[in-house]
Amino acid sequence: MRILSTELPQHVGNQIMISGWVHSIRQLGHLAFVHLRDRSGIVQIVLEGELATLALTPESVITVHGQVVQSKYGAELHGTQVEVLSPAQAPLPIEVNKKEIPASLDTILNHRALALRNPKVHATFTIQSVLAGAFRDFFSARGFTQIFTPKIVASGTEGGSNLFAIQYFEKQAYLAQSPQFYKQMMVGAGYERVFEIAPVYRAEEHNTSRHLNEYTSLDVEMGFIRSFEELMDLETELLQYLFHRVAETCPEELALLGAEVPVIEQIPRLTVQQAQQILLEQYSKTSPEGDLDPEGERLICQYYADQGKPALVFLTHYPREVRPMYAMPAPDHPALTASFDLLFNGLEITTGGQRIHRLEMLEESMRSRSLNLEAFADYLNLFRYGMPPHGGFAIGLERLTARLLGHNNVREATAFPRDRNRLTP
Amino acid sequence: MRILSTELPQHVGNQIMISGWVHSIRQLGHLAFVHLRDRSGIVQIVLEGELATLALTPESVITVHGQVVQSKYGAELHGTQVEVLSPAQAPLPIEVNKKEIPASLDTILNHRALALRNPKVHATFTIQSVLAGAFRDFFSARGFTQIFTPKIVASGTEGGSNLFAIQYFEKQAYLAQSPQFYKQMMVGAGYERVFEIAPVYRAEEHNTSRHLNEYTSLDVEMGFIRSFEELMDLETELLQYLFHRVAETCPEELALLGAEVPVIEQIPRLTVQQAQQILLEQYSKTSPEGDLDPEGERLICQYYADQGKPALVFLTHYPREVRPMYAMPAPDHPALTASFDLLFNGLEITTGGQRIHRLEMLEESMRSRSLNLEAFADYLNLFRYGMPPHGGFAIGLERLTARLLGHNNVREATAFPRDRNRLTP
The missing domain is CATH 2.40.50.140 (Nucleic acid-binding proteins)
Incomplete structure (x- = not known):
């Protein structure tokens, strides 16, 4: 044996x-x-x-x-x-047995199956597996149901851009950009609390260190919430649990990568406006209307790191025009939304928020964006027959892994990345 | 609260x-x-x-x-x-609060989010979530790594048919029919034991109670096996564990569905030839060359059920011409393969087997099928730099769920099915 x-x-x-x-x-x-x-x-x-x-x-x-x-x-x-x-x-085409493979990331990705034998490269995906397993354990223990929803869809969640088209027999179909509508359907179907771990697709032309055209989305949706603050509480607990599990399960992999897992107590919450104010005061940095640019995201995390705190921050209250049509308006601020992003080591790893659950409000939101309501008939039907207040969030598994392990390029945390130019291996 | x-x-x-x-x-x-x-x-x-x-x-x-x-x-x-x-x-468009919804499956699927509120319909997907979680637990406990591999691929695993085409920027791409090559790559990348839970796509024209064009594949691949018998041992243990977990976790859901979870000791193993012989002797049923047809699959399960045994049977030693090019020839029977199917309640729910791990044998197998070796360059590279003996199997989650719960149509065990005609909701 x-x-x-x-x-x-x-x-x-x-x-x-x-x-x-x-x-x-x-x-x-x-x-x-x-x-x-x-x-x-x-x-x-x-x-x-x-x-x-x-x-x-x-x-x-x-x-x-x-x-x-x-x-x-x-x-x-x-x-x-x-x-x-x-x-x-x-x-060998690449020297996998050196401590670091002496080759460019592109060469490493061309020989991916071989490169993954390098212990340091290898460690990343051992940890990624632990993260995915811990994600499931966390939600299973809290009464969430794992769902499996289709990635071939008849239309996008937002009416159109950045979709990969696919010929589905006689029909035109698309690859799902997110399971957003389906996870909401499963909440409305009475499961109340659901999660999904599955690929999503973005036909974005961006070819940066942050973008993938196919990635794994860790999706959560939850009914009967009272506010979107609950969702941030939930994600804080989740990250505490994930990071604890990785630290406990993978000490050797972390040492090999020189990565330190942050110990989180609370994650600060700033409105976008407050974050913009800090950027202006501390770094003389101006921001686009109602949002942060990549440089701003980096700096606001730096702001906490410089105070010796984990580089994690929730940004809240994005204006309605930069959020999807299903985003719930913020209480007392109808021009803003009850939504958030989570930034981690300089990069957005989560988008979340409360969703509109009243039919009239949703139709009105769609009309204000000149969306064709008929194209959303199945989705709208969901709100005709009893839909609880609800919300959720999604974490990009590769981005989370990359940020946690200090990889500058999200491709380093993707086994076989798909990007603007790369379709193999 | x-x-x-x-x-x-x-x-x-x-x-x-x-x-x-x-x-x-x-x-x-x-x-x-x-x-x-x-x-x-x-x-x-x-x-x-x-x-x-x-x-x-x-x-x-x-x-x-x-x-x-x-x-x-x-x-x-x-x-x-x-x-x-x-x-x-x-x-309501359908009466979800009756014990059984008085409507056709098609109508039920048209109103899926609503139909899923019916407690009996609901129960199926609670159990499916438990099956998926138990699958992960089983393999995590045995040193398997969960992998996430791309579903957008440059070519099929078999050179072409039944692929959905997709325009990937300037390139032609396809939706993966299975993670076969990628799970083998991850074995070869040194993870040795891997599993994946992800969608797969089949552009099949069949529109039967058994076919889906998108389904969830529970994939397993394992290095350093000594024979394909080991894989059947592993799947037997897996099913014992899965069924035990469902029986323990979901007694009320099972009662509602009137489903009884089989208690498995051993699963019988027949060569295809032996199974054909039994069909001929017991049911005067002839079979196609080297395979069973759907009626044969049903009858061979019936054969065990009639003996008061669980309706589960492994069929082994399929001829090379009905198996993929990567199937390892059977020891002492070079025209047959070290491969198996698992039939459960009359339907195939698993295909598995040992794979060829020697480059020359693989190239020879491809040439004998007139496959273009250049189209498989990335895959073939895997075998140039040290590949252990290995094999694996895949279970269709929806078929497993349907067979276990007594659903005649696999769509009843699919939250939002995609079939020859259905693309919504």
């Missing part, structure tokens, strides 16, 4: 079998030292005599039988038999 | 607040009996005097304040204040 590299110390003195990739080879006369990498870690194997002369290439997949010996560097394996399950061609 | 209907018994004698949908109303002189439905269940509310004359419509969303009283039928609420959060128009 195969054992894992991390299990070696429990088998000192025993004959065991181990399998994995040849991470490195050092030949010293009649001895060869092979570092073998498996999903749990890296272990040293000592080969003597004829075995030491085997022509092993880096990244070949091998199985080694032998005896576990305690050396001064830890448990190692003295090999008695080596089997090559799959030889690797040499040379 | 709002409490849930199921929490009422813990609050007898107290003043509480409850919110939900008006499930039914019965007026008797100066009294009105309202059944209120929330995400946890249904509770009776008694209204007297002026409150009894409120013009409440079915499915309106209301909040009721009042005192919890123990009656001979259980805890009920004597309302003192009723607030209508969202009135429902009358009449």
Whole structure:
């Protein structure tokens, strides 16, 4: 039976079998030292005599039988038999066994399956898996139902731009930009509290370090809320839980990446107006009407980091014209919305808010934007037959991962990114 | 603070607040009996005097304040204040508050968000959420990493048919039929054991009770397997776990649906040839070359059900020509494959098997099918740099749910189905 590299110390003195990739080879006369990498870690194997002369290439997949010996560097394996399950061609197109792969991000992405073997690159997606699992655990424990809604849709949630078109037999269809309408439908269908973990699609021409054309959206929607403040309370608790789980589960991956997980107590909440005021006063920085630009997002996070606080801040009360037609107007501020963004280390990772749940108000909001109400018939029907007050938010999984781990480019936190130019591998 | 209907018994004698949908109303002189439905269940509310004359419509969303009283039928609420959060128009387009909605499946699907409020319809997706969560728990506990791979791809896994085309800026792209290549890449990238829960797309013209054009695939792939039997062992354990979790978590939903969860010990394994032999001997049923037709799939499950066993069976050793180019030939039977299907209550819910991991064998398999090797360059690269023996399987979440709960049409286990004709809601 195969054992894992991390299990070696429990088998000192025993004959065991181990399998994995040849991470490195050092030949010293009649001895060869092979570092073998498996999903749990890296272990040293000592080969003597004829075995030491085997022509092993880096990244070949091998199985080694032998005896576990305690050396001064830890448990190692003295090999008695080596089997090559799959030889690797040499040379490798990228040097995955350096601490950092000496290649551009573009080259790394061209050889993605190979690049992911580099322990540091590898660590990111181990952590991403933990984040997704913790997201589900958090909401399951709170009575949320996981939903699966279609990504092939008849129309966009906003009437049109940035949609990928698809020929659906005789009909024109689109790839969903978000599960917004469907998660609202599932709230209205009586599940009340729902979440979804699924891809979304944005046909944006932007080709920046922040944009992906396909990404994983962690979506939440919740009925019977009393205010949008509740949603920010919920997301604060969620992030506390996610970060705690990552810190607890992945200490080695975090160390490898040099990442420190912030410990959150409260996340400050500023209105957009207040944030703009701080930017002006502290950094002489002006902002666009009712919003922050990327530089402003960076600076307002910096503002908290400079005070030794986690670089997280909720921005609230965006004006109606920069938010979708379904955004609920803010209490006492009808020109503003009961909505928020969450910024983390300089980048927006969440958009959320309370939604309009009254039919007349929604129709009026659509008309004010010159939207064709007939194109939204299925959505509008939802509000005819009893819809509770509700709201929710969505987190981009790749952005969250990138911000947490200090990756400057969101592609580094995407296994196989799709961007303006990249469609493979 | 709002409490849930199921929490009422813990609050007898107290003043509480409850919110939900008006499930039914019965007026008797100066009294009105309202059944209120929330995400946890249904509770009776008694209204007297002026409150009894409120013009409440079915499915309106209301909040009721009042005192919890123990009656001979259980805890009920004597309302003192009723607030209508969202009135429902009358009449409803479908009668969701009957035990069974008296309408065709097509009508039900046209009014899906409303239909899902019917407790029996509702129960299916509560169970589906539990299945998906249990799937993740099972694999997380076994060292599997959850992966997120792109659904916009440059080519199909098999060279072409049944693909939805999409215009990806200047390029032609497709919607992924399966994450097959990507899950293999992630095994080869050193994660070894991976799973994915994500939509897949099939542009099939079939419009049957078994087909969907978009569905949720529960995908698994695992490195360092010694035989494809291991994969069937793993899936057997998985189903034992999933079914146990559903039975434990959802007894009320199962009762409502009249569904009994099978208790699995072992799942029988037949070669396709053996299954064909049984069909011929027991049912005088002939089969197509190297495969079973839908009638054969139904009968071979019936064969076990008639013996009082769970209607589950693995079919193995499909001929190479009915399996994909990446299917590993069976040991000692080079014309057959180390592959399997799992049939459950008459329908295939899984396809799986060992994959070819040697470059030369894979290229030879592709050439024998006249596939263009250059179109698979990224995939083939994977096998140049060390790829362990591996295999996996995929389960259709909607089919699994439908078979488990006794739905004849897979659309009944799909929140918002996409089929040959249906693109909305």
